[in-house]
Amino acid sequence: MSARCTAAGRLALALIILLACALAAGSWRVYSNTWDEPEHLAAGIELLDRGQYEYDTEHPPLGRVLLALGPYLAGARSFGTPPPNGTQEGIDILYSGGHYWRYLTLARAGVLPFLALLLLATWLWARRLFASQGAALLSVLLLASVPAVLGHAALASLDVAAAATCLLALYALQLWLVSGRLRDAVRFGLAAGLAVGTKFSAVPFIGLALPALALVRAAVGWRDLPGVPRGLPPGVAPGAGALRADPPAAGARSRLLGLALALLATLLPIALAYGPRSPNPAALAVRFNWAVSYLLQERGLDHELGVLLSHLWLPRALRDLINGVVAVKAHNDSGHLSYLLGHVRLMGWWSFYLVALAVKTPIPLLAAGPAGLAWLARDGWRSRNGWALAPAVLAILMLAFASAFSRINIGIRHVLVLYPFLALGAAYVAVRAWRALAAWRTRAAGRNRRLAVVPVAGLLALLLWQLSTLWTAYPDYLPYFNEAVPHPERVLVDSDLDWGQDLRRLELRAAQLRIAQLSLAYRGTADLSREPLPPFVNLAARRPASGWVAIFALARTRAPEDYAWLDAYQPVERVGKSIDLYYIP
Secondary structure (H helix, E strand, O other), X not given: OOHHHHHHHHHHHHHHHHHHHHHHHOOOOOOOOOOOHHHHHHHHHHHHHHOOOOOOOOOOOHHHHHHXXXXXXXXXXXXXXXXXXXXXXXXXXXXXXXXXXXXHHHHHHOOHHHHHHHHHHHHHHHHHHOOOHHHHHHXXXXXXXXXXXXXXXXXXXXXXXXXXXXXXXXXXXXXHHHHOOHHHHHHHHHHHHHHHOOOOOHHHHHHHHHHXXXXXXXXXXXXXXXXXXXXXXXXXXXXXXXXXXXXXOOOHHHHHHHHHHHHHHHHHHHHHHHOOOOOOHHHHHHHHHHHHHHHHHOOOHHHHHHHHHHOOOOOHHHHHHHHHHHHHHHHHHHOOOEEEOOEEEOOOOOOHHHHHHHHHOOHHHHHHHHHHHHHHHHHHHHHOOHHHHHHHHHHHHHHHHHHHHOOOOOOHHHHOOHHHHHHHHHHHHHHHHHHHHHHHHHHOOOHHHHHOHHHHHHHHHHHHHHHOHHHHOOOOOOOOOXXXXXXXXXXXXXXXXXXXXXXXXXXXXHHHHOOOOEEEEOOOOOOHHHOOOOOEEEOOOOOOOOEEEEEEHHHHHHOHHHHHHHHHOOOXXXXXXXXXXXXXX
C-alpha cells in the first residue's frame, strides 16, 4: 500500500470523525440538560476545585473530569453541597452567574474526544480485518451513522466514553493475545485501567472478555497442529482482502508474565484517577466500611470477598474503587424502575436490550450487522484468524451478560459498545457482496450484465438508507427509533425517548403560543423555577386539569394510571419528540 493511499485513508478517517463531532454538536443548544448531566458535572467540578470525589461514587472520575474541565476553566466552581447526591450541586453550578448554556455546552464538548476515540478504535479493529482501507473506512462511517451513538455523544454523560475506552481495551487485549508481546500486555493494562476509571461496566465486560478471547486464541492455536486443514474463506483470493491466520501462540511463561504486567499497568490509570486529591479519611472510611458490610450480608463468593477485604490493607485509590464497584452492584441488586412495551418493572427484563437494539438501530445495520458477524466468525474459524472470530464472540458475550444480569434497564446507552462490532459485521457483508457482484458482472455478458446492475443498485440503496439517518434524524439522534416503530412511547422511554431534553423546546413553543398558564408534568433535573417558562403548576396525579397541559413521556409512563384521564383528549401537538401539549376546555 502506497504512502499516498495511506495518507488519503487517514485524511478520510479524520473527516469522518470531524463530521460525526459536528453532527453531535448540532443538538447542544437544542436540548436542555438531561437527567444525569448535572451530577456528572458536579462530581467533576468537585474533584477539580476541592480535590474531593464524593458525589455519586457509582461512577469513577476519569470521564467526569474531562466533562468538567471546560466549565471549570470558564469559571465554574463547587458550592459544597453535602454528598452523596450531587444533582442539586450540579444544578447550582449550571445556573450560577447566568452561564447555564455556556457551562452546559462546554461540558458536552468534553465528550467529543471520546467519540473520536470510539471511531478511531473501530478503525483499528477494521484495519486488522480488512486489507482494503475503503472497507475499514466503511466500518467507521457505518458506526458514525448510528443515531444512538451520536445522540449520547452530544450529552455530558459517560456512555460514549465508556464504549470508547472499553472498545480500546478489548482491541488491546486481542492484540496482546495474538502477538504475545510484553509491550502489548502493558498497553492492554493501561487501556483496561482507563476503561475501568471511566465506567465500572468495563469490569465485567473486560473480565469476561479475557478468558473468552484466550479460549478463542487457544482454539486457533489448536488448529495450527499438524493434520488440521487450513484455508482461506471461499471466494476470496489471497491478497484481495483474505483473512490471514494468526501467528503461533506465545509460551505459557510469557503469557503469565504478560498478565502480571497487564494487571500492574491497570493500576496506573486507576491511581491517577483516584489518587492525587485531598484526603478525606473519615468519608473514605465510611464508604469503604459500607462496601465491606454490604458484601458480608451476601452469600458465597461475595461474603468471602467481604471477609478478605475486612482484613486486608489497601491503598486509598483501591478502597475508593472497591466502594464504587460495590455501589453499582448494590444498585443492580435493588433494581431500577424501568419501562418496556407498556409495562413498568423494578427488576428489569432479560429481553430489554434485545428489544432496544431492535428498535433503536437503523434497519440496514440491524439486518447486516449480525449476519456479518456470523459470516466473519465462520470465515475466521476456517482461516484460523482470531481477529475475525473476536467480534462475534465479544458481541454475544456482552449482550448475554447485560441481558442476564443487568436489572438497571434504562436505555440502549448501556450497551453502545456493541455498535462497533455490528458496524464491522455490516462492512464485511458489504465488501463480500460487492466482490461477488463484481465477479458476476465480469462473467456475465449482454443482457445478463445489464441485469447485474439491479443488485448493485440494491446494495447502494441499503447503504444510502443507513447513511440517511444522519440527516433525517438530525438533530434528534437521542430519541431516534427506526421505521418499524410508529409509536416509540409504547416501547421505550427513559433515556431512549425522554431524558428531559425537550424542556427548552417547550419554553420556546409556550412563548410562541403566548401561553399564560401551564399545567406541567415533568420528570428531569432542571430547576423549573429558574427556567423561562410561563407561570405553571405541577400537574397533580389523578386530578384532571383544564387549560394548557404539557406532559413529558417519562412522567406519563412512570405511573400510567396517574394521567390516564388525558387519554380522552387529543394533544394539540407534540413538542420535540417527548412532550404532548394539550388544550383542555
